Amino acid sequence: MGKNKVNVNPDAARLELFVGPGFKLANIDPSSTPGFEGSNGDSKEIAEQIAKERTPELADLQERMYAQARAEKPNAPSxxxxxxxxxxxGKGGIVRHVFGSVDPQGLQITSFKAPTEEEREHDFLWRIEPHAPKPGFIGVFDRSHYEDVLIQRVREFAPPAEIERRYGAIVEFEQRLVQSGTKVLKFMLHVSPEEQEKRLRERIERPDKHWKYNTGDLDERALWGEYAEAYQIALERTSVANAPWWVIPSDKKWYARLAIKAILLQAMRNMELEWPEVDLDQEAEEARLAESAKLLQESLERTQG
Amino acid sequence: MGKNKVNVNPDAARLELFVGPGFKLANIDPSSTPGFEGSNGDSKEIAEQIAKERTPELADLQERMYAQARAEKPNAPSxxxxxxxxxxxGKGGIVRHVFGSVDPQGLQITSFKAPTEEEREHDFLWRIEPHAPKPGFIGVFDRSHYEDVLIQRVREFAPPAEIERRYGAIVEFEQRLVQSGTKVLKFMLHVSPEEQEKRLRERIERPDKHWKYNTGDLDERALWGEYAEAYQIALERTSVANAPWWVIPSDKKWYARLAIKAILLQAMRNMELEWPEVDLDQEAEEARLAESAKLLQESLERTQG
Structure with missing residues (x-):
């Protein structure tokens, strides 16, 4: 199956999908597969195979990061x-397939719904802050504070000046996370209206998918153009070198999963995650361990006597 | 590799490992593999293969349970x-290998450490309650309220009358969870002192395991007999038919993982988890979906104009 002939080239994908100066959402084709070479009939199988092969390295990097926090290394990363x-x-599928491949003990997944009455009484970041990832963890936001400049803008839930303020507030908030040791990566899953229609139809038709269907989704769909505008503005206003956005063509689920896994893996490689140095006197601890066998024996005699 | 000749028989394992009347922890051999037939040189590989084959069914049951909660079914189970x-x-390995095989979106993992000063000011269940699983979720406690009748008993951190009170409080707490729709399953990972020594030595010797090592573990190890007593009492006082304990022989990690996965799977099968019935007028929604294409087109014209 020509495993050596195909690959996803994270550098190519990063360059092409990265939201930098002059970026136009409209220029990204949701059905394209940038950086993925060798597309033919079995692209899906090949992509899944490549993704699978990357799991051990990703899991290893996650464990090193988690270990640093557990060993109480100051400023352990997240x-x-x-x-x-x-x-x-396909947000849920990304969580299941990309993040489902690492140790769930090191994951912190938050799914943000419409804000509650109490949450609406506070600044929009009030409900976000408590879910910032703990040191050592990979935090995943399934929807996020960006809803406050997307649906809130499109639906005019907040006045223009407030929406305007929020772009700056988001950048400052994320910079604070970055400065306290959190690597911030943001992905927009970019589907076409046609692909969305297909997936919504499936939710309507299949009893095992009914629970995912929300009739209100069609009201948002009818505002596709306004959402595209809101995304374009949010992306260009908040994509900065150390808290970047990538727009991921997502009509092909296998591509979106592989691309995000590749970009995440590359980002974590760059963090140069080492096993934490632990202050441990190996010889002394081995002597204590040997001695514990005797104490353990005494304990057994004491309790069974 | 004789896939059809070996299996783990959950009924046999359940019977043998279930903590019922007359149960004696001392009678369970930590290196045994009850219910697992066909032990030979490649038991580990066979067990891992069986465990893997059970993943799709477990993932499916979890998704059904999660779907019930998402569809706002009253009293959705957990x-x-x-x-x-x-x-x-091997608690961490169970989380990684058994629970790592299902969708992390439906998992709620809590790792309980030594209580903080604030937590110690409250009743021992005060810090536990907020982590009870949400409807639709699988909650996993890595250590739990049982520490309050284990280390607290062995170390005499609480007086005997208080420890005594806690057994009853635990049973009542868990019964309340059961009555509000939570299936409660409790597993004690039973290792031998020799196997523990081997694993602790590895943590001392291997730099990539240092972070897991805690010199204080040897102090608890020296009280093995007292812990065995505390476990025996806790197990017999709190194992009831609808919130049972199983003692899992855990010297062989592959066996512990397979046995817990098998018991969990059997328990979830018994929950008769169906896809939620959703009140959805399929014809009307399909008509709305078709209409949304037109509205969407208008939205695009409006915004690109």
């Missing part, structure tokens, strides 16, 4: 992944 | 798994 996208763009 | 065991008994 990662925050933000997932945004229209309904049925 | 599962609480309690993991207890001496240091290095």
């Amino acid at each position: 990662v925050l992944v933000v997932l945004q996208g229209m309904d049925a763009s | 599962v609480l798994v309690v993991l207890q065991g001496m240091d290095a008994s």
Whole structure:
């Protein structure tokens, strides 16, 4: 199956999908597969195979990061992944397939719904802050504070001046996370209206998918153009070198999963995660361990006597 | 590799490992593999293969349970798994390997450490309650409220009358969870002192395991007999038919993982988890979906104009 002939080239994908100066959402084709070479009939199988092969390295890096926090290394790092996208763009599938491949003990997944009455009484970041990832953890936001400049802008839930203020507030908030040791990565899952229609139809038709269907999704769908505008502005206003956005073509689920896994893996490689240095006198501890066998024996005699 | 000749028989394992009347911890051999037939040189590989084959069904049951809660079914069920065991008994490995095989979105993992000063000011269940699994979730306690009748008993951190009170309080607490729709399953990972020594030595010797080593573990190890007593009492006082304990021989990690996965799977099968009935007028929604294409087109014209 020509495993050596195909690959996803994270550098190519990063360059092409990275939201930098002059970025236009409209220029990204949701059905494209940038950086993935050798597309033919079995692209899906090949992509899944490549993704699977990357799991051990990703799991290893996650464990090193987790270990640093457990060993109480000061400023132990963490990662925050933000997932945004229209309904049925595949956010849940990314959580299941990309983050489902690492140790769940090191994961902190938060799914943000419509704000509650109490949450609406506070600044929009009030409900976000408590879910910032703990040191050593990979935090995943399934929807996020970006809803406050997306649906809130499109639906005019907040006045223009307040929406305007929020772009700056978001950048400052994320910079604070970065400065306290969190790697911030943001992904917009970019689907076409046609692909969304197909997926929504499936939710309507299949009894095992009914629970995912929300009739209100169609109201948001009818505002596709306004959402595209809101995304374009949010992306260009908040994508900075150390808290970047990537727009991931997501009509092909296998591509979106592979691309995010590749970008995440590359980001974590760059963190140069080492096993923490632990102050441990190996010889002394081995002597104590040997001695514990005797104490243990005494304990057994004491209690069974 | 004789896949059809070996299996883990959950009924046999359940019967043998279930903590019922007359149960004696001392009678369970930590290196045994009850219910697992066909032990030979490649038991580990066979067990891992069986465990892997059970993943799709477990993932499917979890998704059904999660779907019920998402569809706002009243009294949507949940599962609480309690993991207890001496240091290095393999609790983390169970979380990684058994619970790492299901969708992390439906998992709620809580790792209980030594109580903080604030937590110590409250009743011992005060810090536990907030982590009870949400409807639809599998909650996993890595250590739990049982520490309050284990280390607290052995170390005499609480007076005997208080320890005595706690057994009853635990049973009542868990019964309340059961009555509000939570399936409660409790597992004690039972290792031998020799296996623990081997695993602790590895943590001392291997730089990539240093972070898991805690010199204080040897102090608890020296009280092995007292811990065995405390476990025996806790197990017999709190194992009831609808919130049972199983003692899992854990010297062989592959066996512990397979046995817990098998018991969990059997328990979830018995929950008769169906896809939630959702009140959805399929025809009307399909008509709305078709109409949304037109509205969407208008939205695009409006915004690109």
